[in-house]
Amino acid sequence: MLKIFRITAILEGISYLMLFGLGMPLKYLAQMPEPNIFIGYAHGFLFIAYVVLAVLLTTEKKWGFKTFTILFIASLLPFGTFYIDKKYLKPTAVAQ
Template identity: 80%
Template sequence: MLKIFRLTAILEGISYLLLFGIGMPLKYLAKIPEPNIYIGYAHGFLFMAYVVLAALFCLEQKWGLKRFVILFIASLLPFGTFYIDKKYLKPLAVSAN
């Protein structure tokens, strides 16, 4: 579960940066909306997967609501999921080995 959640967190963070760093400027500044459609769908799917996996992972780890809220808020902030991976997930992966 940890590997899947870490991968999803990283991919969600990348899709967030692509959407707002590339997709939105192309749409609003260059008037090219097509890339935003595909990036938006990918980001939406990854965001939903991240939230569901965060909830399941918190249950599995017996983390409380406070930790879930932190994970959720991180998904709304640029670079937030990268922070979550470094602060909470990577130490778990290292200790599991």
């Protein structure tokens, strides 16, 4: 499950950056709302999947509420899921 969560975390981070770095400027500066709709749907799905997988993984690994809170807050910050992947989810970080 850790591998699936890592992939989801990276994809969620990419979709977040695409939404605010590409979708929003196209919507408000170029009056092109269509790309924002598709990017928004993808990001919404990935965000929900990330949170559900975070709950399941936290329960499975018995990490506790503090770790879940860190994982959740990271999903709200730009580049947060990339930091989480490097700091908490890589095999070397998990083994520590």
